[in-house]
Amino acid sequence: LQRKLYEELGRVTEEIGSKVASAVAIDPQTGGILAMVSYPGFDNNAFSGGTGLDEIFQDPRNPLFNRVISGTYSVGSTIKPLIGLAALEEGIVSAAKQFHSPGYLSLPNPWNPSEPSIFADLAPNGWYDVRRAIALSSNVYFYIVGGGYENQPGLGPVSIKRYLNLFGWGDPTGVDIPGEKAGFIPDPEWKRETMNDGWRVGDSYNLSIGQGFMSATPLQVASAFVAVANGGRLLQPMLVRDVLDKEGKVIRRNGTNVISDEFVGSESMRVVRDAMKGTVDYGSATSLRSLPVSAGAKTGTAQIPRAGYYNNWITVFAPYDEPEIVLTILIEEVQGVRAATLPVAKEVLEWYFR
Numbered sequence: 328l329q330r331k332l333y334e335e336l337g338r339v340t341e342e343i344g345s346k347v348a349s350a351v352a353i354d355p356q357t358g359g360i361l362a363m364v365s366y367p368g369f370d371n372n373a374f375s376g377g378t379g380l381d382e383i384f385q386d387p388r389n390p391l392f393n394r395v396i397s398g399t400y401s402v403g404s405t406i407k408p409l410i411g412l413a414a415l416e417e418g419i420v421s422a423a424k425q426f427h428s429p430g431y432l433s434l435p436n437p438w439n440p441s442e443p444s445i446f447a448d449l450a451p452n453g454w455y456d457v458r459r460a461i462a463l464s465s466n467v468y469f470y471i472v473g474g475g476y477e478n479q480p481g482l483g484p485v486s487i488k489r490y491l492n493l494f495g496w497g498d499p500t501g502v503d504i505p506g507e508k509a510g511f512i513p514d515p516e517w518k519r520e521t522m523n524d525g526w527r528v529g530d531s532y533n534l535s536i537g538q539g540f541m542s543a544t545p546l547q548v549a550s551a552f553v554a555v556a557n558g559g560r561l562l563q564p565m566l567v568r569d570v571l572d573k574e575g576k577v578i579r580r581n582g583t584n585v586i587s588d589e590f591v592g593s594e595s596m597r598v599v600r601d602a603m604k605g606t607v608d609y610g611s612a613t614s615l616r617s618l619p620v621s622a623g624a625k626t627g628t629a630q631i632p633r634a635g636y637y638n639n640w641i642t643v644f645a646p647y648d649e650p651e652i653v654l655t656i657l658i659e660e661v662q663g664v665r666a667a668t669l670p671v672a673k674e675v676l677e678w679y680f681r
Contacts, residue, residue, distance in 0.1 A: 328362040335671045336366045348658040349394035349545045355553040355650045357583045358562030365394040396507040399542035403629030404464045405640045406537035408599045411457045413490035414472040415595035422598045425454045428467035461602035462610030473535025474528045488512045494551035496543050502564045513540035549655035556644035556653050559591035619680040620646035636660045641668040
């Protein structure tokens with residue numbers, strides 16, 4: 328699986344002209360890491376008297392940097408299932424509540440009424456409940472439930488941060504290798520102290536679609552969706568299953584560590600899982616319908632400072648009813664809005680299940 332992921336990331340990044348990527352696969356029943364790829368990699372033998380050290384240190388893509396645990400990124404629309412669950416849990420909306428998206432949300436500008444603030448949506452115009460909003464990735468729906476609009480209250484930054492923290496974002500996962508970063512979830516106090524500025528509804532809108540000041544590692548994203556896949560148990564990810572003595576006998580076996588089971592049995596969790604199946608059935612990841620097993624997924628396209636380029640995400644869990652794998656893939660600096668990670672996930676999971 329490690330080799331297959333590396334090969335497919337290399338193939339697709341070369342095809343589309345991107346340079347770096349990462350992927351992690353986790354067993355959602357145990358938290359065991361099945362594969363962890365930071366692309367490009369390097370040959371360990373170079374550090375044992377082999378050749379190639381100069382190439383490793385001089386490579387501008389920084390192959391020694393483990394992007395899975397140390398890279399922090401805006402996650403884009405991959406955040407939406409977690410925001411949807413929070414809105415359902417808090418009673419902000421019901422699963423049946425719908426909002427209409429005309430393709431944007433317009434906020435009055437008190438300083439210049441002739442130039443309102445426009446928050447764009449790439450999803451088709453129409454009516455959205457939480458399932459359809461996740462499956463088709465409607466920004467307008469999540470602007471509204473995250474920050475509120477007209478008479479509809481939103482979660483607000485404090486509640487959003489609390490729920491993202493419950494899924495492990497903003498803190499290290501505790502994976503059993505060094506160098507892990509915590510990511511960051513902003514709040515009004517941080518913005519006031521750091522930027523000497525107040526929190527605006529636009530900040531809540533950006534946070535609700537995984538943009539703005541927030542960041543998470545690919546491992547944190549995968550770990551959160553482990554909890555979605557298994558029905559609510561947040562597990563500590565681990566690379567080491569067994570520790571052996573020199574005769575090969577097991578002297579320690581690492582057991583599953585449940586960090587939280589806050590949402591086990593939650594109807595909201597059931598709705599969100601169903602919505603992620605909709606992403607495959609009719610939403611933004613329909614090419615995964617050809618997999619030998621049913622799956623749930625969420626795609627994401629995150630804006631970055633480089634104009635016209637985006638970080639492209641996908642998270643998939645499969646089989647849908649009894650998940651064996653959660654796969655999260657990130658390809659950085661993809662030119663244009665395209666499903667760069669989707670072909671990688673499809674090829675790897677086709678191979679994995681066949």
